[in-house]
Amino acid sequence: MKRTSTTDDSSPLPRSLRVTPGAPAHESACPGGELFADTLRSALLDSRNRWRDLVSLTADLAFETDAWGRFVFVSPDPALGWPASTLLGQPAELLLAAADGTIGFNPFRPTSAVRRRRAWLKRPDGSGICLAFAAAPLTDAEGRIIGSRGIGQDTTEQDGYDSAVAAALRRGEVLDHILWRMRQEVLAPKMMEAALTSLTTALGAEGAAVLDVLGDGARPGVLYETGRSLPEVLHTALSLLQTDSADPLVSMASDGRRVLACSSQTRFAEQTGLALWRIPGGRDWDNEERVLASSATGIIRMILDHDSIQREMARQARTDPLTGLLNRRAFMEELARRLDRLDREGLPGTLMFVDLDHFKQLNDVRGHETGDTALCVTATLLRDTVRPADLVARLGGDEFAIWLDGADDLAAAERAEHLRIAGPSALATLAEGIGVPLTVSIGIATRWPSRGEDIETVLHRADQAMYEVKRSGRGHWRVAHPEGT
Numbered sequence: 001m002k003r004t005s006t007t008d009d010s011s012p013l014p015r016s017l018r019v020t021p022g023a024p025a026h027e028s029a030c031p032g033g034e035l036f037a038d039t040l041r042s043a044l045l046d047s048r049n050r051w052r053d054l055v056s057l058t059a060d061l062a063f064e065t066d067a068w069g070r071f072v073f074v075s076p077d078p079a080l081g082w083p084a085s086t087l088l089g090q091p092a093e094l095l096l097a098a099a100d101g102t103i104g105f106n107p108f109r110p111t112s113a114v115r116r117r118r119a120w121l122k123r124p125d126g127s128g129i130c131l132a133f134a135a136a137p138l139t140d141a142e143g144r145i146i147g148s149r150g151i152g153q154d155t156t157e158q159d160g161y162d163s164a165v166a167a168a169l170r171r172g173e174v175l176d177h178i179l180w181r182m183r184q185e186v187l188a189p190k191m192m193e194a195a196l197t198s199l200t201t202a203l204g205a206e207g208a209a210v211l212d213v214l215g216d217g218a219r220p221g222v223l224y225e226t227g228r229s230l231p232e233v234l235h236t237a238l239s240l241l242q243t244d245s246a247d248p249l250v251s252m253a254s255d256g257r258r259v260l261a262c263s264s265q266t267r268f269a270e271q272t273g274l275a276l277w278r279i280p281g282g283r284d285w286d287n288e289e290r291v292l293a294s295s296a297t298g299i300i301r302m303i304l305d306h307d308s309i310q311r312e313m314a315r316q317a318r319t320d321p322l323t324g325l326l327n328r329r330a331f332m333e334e335l336a337r338r339l340d341r342l343d344r345e346g347l348p349g350t351l352m353f354v355d356l357d358h359f360k361q362l363n364d365v366r367g368h369e370t371g372d373t374a375l376c377v378t379a380t381l382l383r384d385t386v387r388p389a390d391l392v393a394r395l396g397g398d399e400f401a402i403w404l405d406g407a408d409d410l411a412a413a414e415r416a417e418h419l420r421i422a423g424p425s426a427l428a429t430l431a432e433g434i435g436v437p438l439t440v441s442i443g444i445a446t447r448w449p450s451r452g453e454d455i456e457t458v459l460h461r462a463d464q465a466m467y468e469v470k471r472s473g474r475g476h477w478r479v480a481h482p483e484g485t
Contacts, residue, residue, distance in 0.1 A: 065092050261276075
């Protein structure tokens with residue numbers, strides 16, 4: 001029969017420290033029981049020191065708590081700036097301090113083993129520190145929790161980096177969405193509406209507005225808005241924008257709404273700003289929302305620049321670049337609209353053709369720069385002679401046109417007489433040296449709604465009357481009466 005050895009070769013102890021099964025302690029392989037005990041104690045101390053060193057090298061906090069949640073073991077010393085003697089015997093929850101002011105995961109009272117769970121603790125100076133914990137409950141023989149044990153590693157910097165990356169990604173997503181909405185539109189007002197609607201939705205705002213800080217005559221006003229704007233909100237927003245701060249500013253309006261304002265200056269030196277507000281009692285604007293609003297202000301500024309360019313292009317398409325008067329195309333379009341309204345109201349309108357006499361001679365003798373000055377002086381004289389609602393245009397060269405709403409030929413004749421006298425006087429200095437005075441020839445044609453004349457007929461009559469003045473000596477005016485009168 002084969003004999004089974006009683007020696008356990010798998011034992012972790014060296015042969016000199018092994019005990020033969022069933023043999024008394026004094027019969028161990030180690031000569032003398034005291035020597036065996038000392039060797040075993042030394043091995044245990046060495047193992048304990050090894051694990052203590054490993055924990056202190058890898059953990060910023062190692063702990064053990066009792067059944068009441070009090071620290072009974074803390075390492076290293078100090079831990080997170082706290083002396084171990086200060087923490088021992090104290091409730092572990094005293095270290096908890098969530099970043100948002102609320103208590104989330106409690107690493108000191110786990111109900112099961114956890115890993116990589118984050119919690120915010122506080123240092124002795126009150127500052128926060130984020131740790132990633134591995135922790136487990138301690139149980140007795142009956143499975144009741146009698147404490148906990150765990151380690152934590154400082155991840156504050158990584159947590160802050162992760163948060164910054166997440167915030168940047170969120171801002172990018174919101175701004176991309178705003179830009180996508182804008183690309184669906186062509187005109188600046190629709191682009192602004194899309195941008196403000198997207199922004200209020202992303203930030204949970206009640207409304208938003210783009211404000212003109214200076215306005216006309218230092219009177220601020222609303223350029224664009226979405227949601228419900230209230231005087232209290234606008235007053236608060238304008239007060240913030242008038243501080244000239246480059247950073248987003250927040251304040252509470254008198255009605256309890258929390259207002260966020262970001263200032264901006266367009267490329268055309270217009271002082272504007274973006275304002276957002278929340279319902280009364282709503283939460284305050286956090287730092288990330290302020291940064292997002294500031295970033296969105298750049299998009300708002302771009303839309304305002306686009307709007308200014310569109311308006312300038314439209315203005316240039318309708319105005320004479322030298323004098324600033326309406327050009328021929330704009331004059332004819334506006335005149336057609338005026339005729340429809342006058343017909344509905346049963347009112348007349350009168351057309352005046354004005355031609356600058358001896359203009360070619362002025363250009364030949366004194367040059368085109370002096371000629372341009374004469375055209376500008378004439379334009380100013382015409383604007384000053386009529387009402388703001390009347391139309392004044394430069395049709396081309398030295399030819400001008402005036403349309404008088406609701407006026408007959410008698411009212412037009414009064415203005416023509418004023419121009420006949422004032423024209424040569426205003427142009428006298430420019431006419432020096434050319435041998436003849438600079439005068440104006442004027443043809444007048446009134447359109448009566450009852451006759452149903454089209455605009456071409458009225459234009460022809462005024463033009464013919466003006467050329468009759470030219471042929472008869474220049475420098476005066478003539479009224480062209482409708483055919484058959």
